[in-house]
Amino acid sequence: MNGPALTTAPGAILTAGDRAHHRIAWISTVDHKRIGILYLLTGLFFFVVGGVEALFIRLQLAVPNNTLLRPDTYNQLFTMHGTTMIFLVAMPLLFGLANYILPLQIGARDMAFPRLNAFSFWMVPLGGILLHFSMLDGGAPAVGWFAYAPLSETPYSSQPGVDYWALALLVLGIGSVGTSINIIVTVLCLRAPGMTLRRLPLYTWINFVNSFLVIIALPVLNAGLAMLLIDRRLHAHFFLPSGGGSPIMWQHIFWAFGHPEVYILALPAFGIVSEIIPVFSRKPIFGYEFVAGSTVAIAILSFGVWGHHMFTVGLGHTMDLFFAAASLLIAIPTGVKVLNWSTTLVGGRIRLSTAMLFCLAFLVHFLCGGLTGVTHAVVPLDWQTKNSYYLVAHFHFVAVGAIVFAILAGVYYWFPKISGRMLSERIGKWTFWLMVIGFNLTFIVQHFLGLAGMPRRVYTYPDLPGWGWMNMISTIGAFFMAAAALLLVWNLLVTLWRGPAAGNNPWNAWTLEWASTSPPPHENFHELPPIHSRRPLWDDANPDHPDPVVGGDEVVSPVTEKCKVGILAFIASESAFFGVLILAFLYFNATPGSGPGPKDLNLVKTGMFSLCLFASSFTLWRTEISQQRNHRRAMLGWLGATILLGGIFIVGQGLEYGGLLRGGVNISTNLFATTFFTLTGFHGLHVCLGLVALLVVLGLALAGDLDAGRSVVLEVVGLYWHFVDVVWVLVFTVVYIFPLLR
Amino acid sequence: MPIPLGVWDIDPGTHLQLSADDEHRVASRDLGHGIMNYLSPTFHPASPEAGAISHLFVVTLVVCAIIFALVVGLIFYSLMRFRWQEGKSEPKQLAGNKTIEIVWTVIPLFIVAMLFAMTARTMGLSDPPPAPNPDLVMVGHQWWWEAKYPQSGVKTANEIHIPVGKAISVELQSADVLHEFWVPELARKMTTVPGHPNHIWLQADKAGTYLGVCSEFCGTQHAWMRFLVVAEDASSFDRWQRHQSAPSLPVVDGAAARGLAIFKQMTCASCHAIGGTGMEARIGPDLTHFASRKQIGAGAVENTPENLRRWLTNPQDVKPGVQMPNFKFRADQLSDLVAYFGTLK
């Protein structure tokens, strides 16, 4: 434990004295284990909130023509239920587990950026508060968790509920991107000696791959939310047909995020199961390489299948078919995973602990949900079942039957590590059976309701033959699940109070987290076993027949430039954000509309100011060269020139904006103005942020801090600045040059 | 409670009462095929288009069931066969098998290719290209369906009639937000998108009343945005169409005439049209032949004088959130209005 530990900034670690201040310590903590626990507790809290919402939904639907809830209340409930369960329950729980377990699994001392980690976590309560604050300001949003335009636009949802919803999701999205950058950098830069990428435990590998999905998918949603907010607050026209906008565009953007999001939730669940099934089968996972590789295939393909959420909006058969092909294809790597998990059982010594039971239920439920997913990829079937209770049943089989069950398995599996105490297996099995029975009661019957023609999101329904009793069964099932959840909480509390001690490795598992104490010490490990394979503790316990060595034993030391890796990941994420804005600009300006257009822009003037921005990249490059050569004065000069040039560019943008605004053109004038101000505005904002960063660097340079081993700051800010310039090359081409070619 | 399918009888004072006991009788007589298969209309299609989908559904479900049975079988076999016992040694540490992996990648690839081919074929069968001119234009409103027959000029709401055995080309529009047109027994579902007209074919091979819904969440009263598709033989359909395209009967005096006067005076006319009276507003449903329709409030209640009176007393009570405000009519006004609506057969 030399290299990785040293890379953590010394200021980020609490001293023993600090730790004594428990109350403050939990709020100001930057320790990945505490942050992980905070994530888990927040997720559990919102799980109760979302669960109670679900119970009210089921109570209202228990009998036909029910009047327990008013329609608007019901609509708010299902919107909040969906949003809460996805963004405030599943994501925090999965991130919490990853936060706690992932650094332990790779023998790291903490996450790469502990303070970023704390920031990311605190975004969750902030987002949760924002979302629920809407209740005090005119009512919660009532537009469904995907907030289809134009219902989510001001003319049809005039209360600020949707604004709070969008803001909350933006905040949560930023937090998620932060966590994922942290995971990527942690895995790339902080692995223990011997823990090569090819030896990563599957849980870590899958979370690593998943993080790429997050940093690319979440910004797509953020861009969409920004557009929606601009529409709502500034009367722009992105998604309002009355102003020439396109409601279908919102669906494209939302599902370009939304489908990867399904996998963002599912992949970590796959990771959990891939850890637990082998341990309780006493065998390694069957086909590690295939489980790991299929994860990559799923991650990439997941970006090409969003159209299957839109088979009924009239995209045309051509587009439907291509999306159907991609959606059917993604079933293959997913199927490979299911088969590998199932085959891991064969020839093992299966021990039915509660964690394992949850995994087995996961397998069966996920298989079922996956297969009904295939029926949604087959376009004509989707034309019947989309937006019916069949769909509700399908995604709850994936979201609850698979993902929540996997999380519960993870909780039962890792709770001893986190708390040092063993959960009661007896209560655990009660929880499991109540949960399985309740879940299947609730959701199996919903398939039939859907086929019987019951649409989703109706607050009540007529008394048609069969509908009443099927809904009643579903409601009864929901209460079984609620009972199971209560038992779970009881089990957690009782165990914390007087559970038996767990010991380091109660399950005889093989990954590194079990090499530490339970709970692990603040610095995670006193000593690490040698790592030559994917199961170091197996090798330790079975020195006579260890696993075959994976890859070379000689280890190239992990990358230590974590700041650079971090900023590259951030740039990837920003690229996705700008990618959406640029594509939206191209789409909305494909045919010239009436009113102000590119002809009203001052090409020559803006061109000159653009040259300043491009020149600033050159001067910044010179700054870095001077820094490397220790030419302090030259460095300061070039840096000052960079800031000056950037500032001139911003002034130029101000002049362009001023000219347009004086001419009566503002963001709500027409689609061109909407897209123009949004795209260039966000770019301008990034330039301003870059300027602030450069000014900070200048301050550090003047204080002489850059020479004191902090020159990486200059490199990092430099990368970001160059990125902002490259974006402007694209924006300038698209906004100013393309119209000339037409 | 029976399905709200009441109709105005000859006299608005009496109407056909449906009770749970009558359900069977109604099913066979009035609604024909539709109601018999409420449990799974998806699998009891009444048109070639829905039939093609249903057929593919069965094939796909069989394929899925086989896969499900095989994998779950494997899991349960393992659970039976390979259990942990205290003190037993660790099993053989098998890490994988490349051949098996390739086999179970390639076989699904074939299955998926087969499903894709069937998908492409069924898409053509269940959703042929649109006709140049629609026979019927359906416009989704918050929260009711406007139906227009361009050829005959009929304008009605929430209840459409079609001739049995003839494919009807339907254009789908929206006046506000997204809605979705879905009659499970007859056709695919399709979203109505403002500014982006969509199209489907609607056909019923058997006479009967089929239930339709809005399946895309569209706001407060999404639940009560239902409609009826009445498939009848060609001559009945022609009769219906002729009747519907005629203006309303003039009312001379009595309660009905007073009702008309109230209707005009209380600004009802700024939203509703009634043929033959000069009232042309298209914001709410066309009421020219209101009494011939089976339901009020897009399926919220059956169309009986009592329910109409309840509706007029306070629409927000019957269908909370509906766009129609509470006019706070006096009791005598209500009676006059109900009498007037009774004439709009």
Next chain:
Amino acid sequence: MTTEQFLISGWTWNPLLLVASVAALAGSRLAFRQAGRFRYFAASVGVILLALISPLHTLANGYLFSAHMAQHILLLLVAPALALLGLPASFSVSRLFRFLTYPIVGWISGVGAMWFWHVPSLCSAAAISPTMFTVQTISLLSLGSAFWWQVLAPREEHRLPPLAAIVYLFTACTACSALGIIITFAPAGVCPIFMQPVDRLGILPMLREDWGMTMPRDQQIGGLLMWVPMCLIYVTAILAQLTRWYAVPAPALAEKGR
């Protein structure tokens, strides 16, 4: 003309191309003497012939944008990849073309060839002018080779390390998908020449009516071909890189990815 008649008569028997193919096949058979690799090389020649003499070429030649796109993908991505797989390990690039073996050059070649030839005027020019078409074909084949060199060079030491190759392929995939998305959603006329095809063969009614290839649909298919199937080629290559990564025991490879 019916579809069958067209499939029979729509071939372009380009003598120069056929002679060159036979010569290339014979030459490679004699020169390389490795049956396994020769199969790839023969497949590559087959793909080139499919793209340039089959009815696909006739359609791409001013009739259908989607056919043009299919041809483009075959020439840029499929044929060069197979050709590189068919090269013997002894093959080396002459000093003159060494600059082509830098990863950034390879990436820009592959992605640039896609974007460059879809500038509306160039796309149209290549579809009508035989000279421009020849230039396009040669450039696609050579730029495609430069692109794949990073991944499929005959010798291991010339290839990118697996994880770097995955980043290389994924970013290229994204860049091409972006263009595919733009074309799919753009109003018809990305490549204006396909808006008013000159119906030399009298097959336009067949295409428009029997095949249902209206102009907007044609362009949409073209865009989607670039978006989805092309992406699948990259995904396949990425999975192949993962296989390579997990298979190769060399420790030096393990960490170079970043």
